[in-house]
Amino acid sequence: MAATKPDNASSTVAALRRSFDSGLTRPLSWRRAQLVAFKSLLRQGEDELVGAMRADLGKPALESRLTDLSFVAAEIDVMLRHLDAWTRPEHVRVPLAQRPGQATIIREPLGVALVVAPWNYPVHLLLLPMAAAIAAGNCVVGKPSEISPRTSAALAKLAPRHLDPRAVAIVEGGPEETGELLEQRFDTIFYTGNARVGRIVMEAAARHLTPVTLELGGKSPALVDADADVDVAARRIAWGKFLNAGQTCVAPDYVLVHERVERRFLDALERTLRAFYGDDPHRSRDYARIVNDRHFERLSGLLATTSGTIAFGGGQDRAQRYFAPTIITDVPPGDPLMDDEIFGPILPVLRVADMDEAVRYVSSRAKPLALYVFAASKSTVDRVLASTSSGSVGVNLTVQQLAIPGLPFGGVGASGMGAYHGRHGFETFSHRRAVFSKPTLLDPPVQYPPYTKIKEWILNKML
């Protein structure tokens, strides 16, 4: 596999298409061997990838192992375990009028897939969809993000050592190179990142009528009711928010807390942050950095323009792109913090009179990628579920819904379309082909012209 230059995007895709047409990627034995090769890439490249993510994002090694490397390896294990079952023809019922006959759905690969990844979980968000594409029998081009350049380079170097170059390619580069790739005809495009580029991807895909999966973001709320276990809520929200310095697509973006527990919740949050990162998070090895100057300036600007109160944190060190875990209270309606996804370590905590107010607030906005609800009462949780929509939901937790391979991971509305993880990834990269076959021994003339009265009577009886 070659880490290709942009000018040969078309030849890369053409070569992969030839491989696909040759049938190389269809046998399950080939797919299995490639999935095992993905795992060996992760194992043998572990130090290099962890080092690259540390250099790009200041990512703590344990976080890189947990949320990038082990996560992908565990998902690949699921693929290996279930590949036989997933690829088995699925029999469906044949109505009486159509018998005898056999109806099945077979999963066939789509062809050549493009996976475009962002920088925040740069190994996970590239390799996991690529592995799902391979499990489904496709060829695949992976495009890592130029914003995490060391990880991109490490992936481009490691991949050819492990994966079959006839079927898998990594193309490095930024918007220009991605643009060149998007001019090619793919059979499916899997994009993870912001909605602005999501539109560019979808427009490009429309020219070839290529189906797309868009894994986007949004402002994911966390609701904390008066009967919630406030200490647990504070810990789980703080963990999900400040993991990777808030640069996580499913991080809780803001909190809507019941006024009766607001004070206790804020105190618990502060205690938690001190316990996680010490009194000076700047010195903590367990706290990541902002990916680049542009994002740092964006976050700094948000803090400068908010009319809210900095209840905790707020410290910054531009040279190191350190941005302290920060909690903002008294956020007025229309505050800039509440416009777009924050995607950084600033957590607005908004007070609500009750969960109905919280639900009204959430459902008046675009559908988020995730919604978190912390409550003891099941009827509150049910009410929140029934009156809002989001890609996924965590009840008394944040982020960990991703770790359940049986659950589809994806957005709805503005937070994206399509899903993956576990079987859902395999399905995303597969076509469900309908096959109906009939024996020839019996061929009753009832459906054929001339349509006599008796035939009509029989058909009416059967339908």
Ligand code: NAD
């Ligand atoms: P990014 O800037 O790395 O962009 C993503 C990809 O798009 C990159 O590969 C980049 O090269 C490409 N790209 C950028 N500009 C382009 C252009 N003009 N034309 C074609 N391609 C272009 O990452 P990002 O968008 O900053 O990622 C952060 C966003 O992604 C957040 O909104 C976050 O919520 C979302 N996200 C979603 C998920 C998910 O699984 N749903 C996961 C991670 C991040």
